[in-house]
Amino acid sequence: TPAMAETYNLGRAALPAEMKAWTVEVFPDGKNLPEGSGSVEDGENLFADKCAACHGDFAEGVDNWPKLAGGADTLARKDPVKTVGSYFPYLSTVWDYAHRSMPFGDAQTMTVDETYAIVAYILYSNDLVDDDFVLSKENFLDVKMPNADGFIVDDRPETEYPLFSKAACMSDCKKDVHITMKATVLNVTPDQGGDD
């Protein structure tokens, strides 16, 4: 047990202001969410300013940049479209990630109210709220995320490990060996002349 271990008296006490500056992550139950609010309407303008160049005017994504909206009911398809609306289980993650790490290249520049507004606009883009919606600390947990129940805890110990822990075949394991797929058909490997 870790109790009563030797300590070295190294380091110093963390000050409240220091802990406050760095402890900004938001939990699924809303813990650490700051006071504040923002509307879809404000969010639309902010999004156009700060986000749309990569994520598109409607959060639909530009080129290879992440789509934040759309993809409803695609998760069981051949090519699922995973967005805030179709995939994210918790709204806390959207708020936390946007507030801490976006915009890409200029992170930690959005105020608390701006973050609420941007998140409200992303919800609107996913048809999860109306255009007059205002997101706040108070109603944050009322928003229903469509894929909230879409996740299971790693079940490999039950579904895979017993199956893959049997003695392996060593000889005459299969009769027919033929090629079913080749990488060169796609030809998407970079040229390796050394200048790439």
Add this chain to the structure above:
Amino acid sequence: MDEKERHATPATGTGYSRRGFLRAGAAAGAMAAGAGAARADQQPDPLITEVQSWAQGWGDGVDATPYGLPIEFESDVIRRNVGWLTADVISSINFTPIHALDGTITPTGCAFERHHSGAIELKKEDYRLMINGLVDKPLVFTYEDLERFPRENRTYFLECAANSGMEWAGAQLNGAQFTQGMIHNMQYSGIPLRTLLEEAGITNLGDQIKDKWVYVEGADASSNGRSIPLEKALDDCLVAIKANGEALRKEHGYPVRLVVPGWEGNMWVKWLRRIEVTDEAVQSREETSKYTDTLADGTSRKWTWVMDAKSVVTSPSPQMPIKHGKGPLVITGMAWSGRGAITKVDVSIDGGANWQEARLAEPGVDKAMSRFYLDIDWDGSEMFLQSRATDATGYVQPTKDALRAIRGENSVYHNNGIQTWWVKENGESENVEVSS
């Protein structure tokens, strides 16, 4: 090989010019045609009979290279990226040249990188590590503080959760560097995370350790925050300050990174700035939107932390064609498991119909890379090369089809399926899949 086939095959033998490679191939062909007899007719080798410049004059002085790079002839042994994989190069990945390496230690200068907001520059003087949350005494450490804690040395592999992820739907990239190269294996010097948590004090938790978590985050803009069960944090995690004997490279988290043995690379937080003990998982972006594995029915696994047993033949492989013709051939590769030491690697040259036990260069090490060899006498016929790892738990590396039967094709992460190289009669190899 005929002209058409040659042009249909992607670039190989990267250290050679195209012409040089073809010439080498022709020479090997000639030798294979009449090996023994040719030798008797040979002219004396001028590299032996004539005095060479390096045997006469000077080489470089000891002041020429305060910190050296590989000799220029090894210029193909480099990281490579694949432009189309990501939207830009800042939140992206590159690949270790595993095809050209041997042994188990990855040279840090070509060990792969994965950043979410670039490789930041963080001086030791500016470095701070905070431990807070459910601890007796929240603390701030400087880098100098960390250097004063008792240290351990441990060797572990770090594999990106997405390694081989592009291959879920079929053979796509042509080369072990691209299909299995999001991995490195280094010797770390660091402080057990347990030591630092005990310094901050977790006696207040009593026997509730099983239910608690640590949230770890980096100093970079992406933060890469992840939740780790406190039990794992107290078990074998290290706060590393050195790798392969020297300071961490900038791109690997200088000056301090987290080492999470056996677990997916995303959790090995670089430029580590804070460790918070919490009573629930944060369910951050990197453990909800990313690093969750979607199954065929549309539900997704979360908290798939462990990297399962895996292996790959690194040579021959698409970037490592056989140029020497028939006869003795070294088949080599690497194997690893997040659940313990590698105990055995089997190799098949006929696509999995028959297997031979390869030779481990050294006994397997817990959650670290193993090197294997199988020395054969190649008769020049085509081969379907595969390797299959077994770890200390008795788990045997599955085929890709066996994994797909359970998960479908949309998992993105955790593809540890058996790799097949189609070695052709001309010695070139191609990434393929074969019937199971």
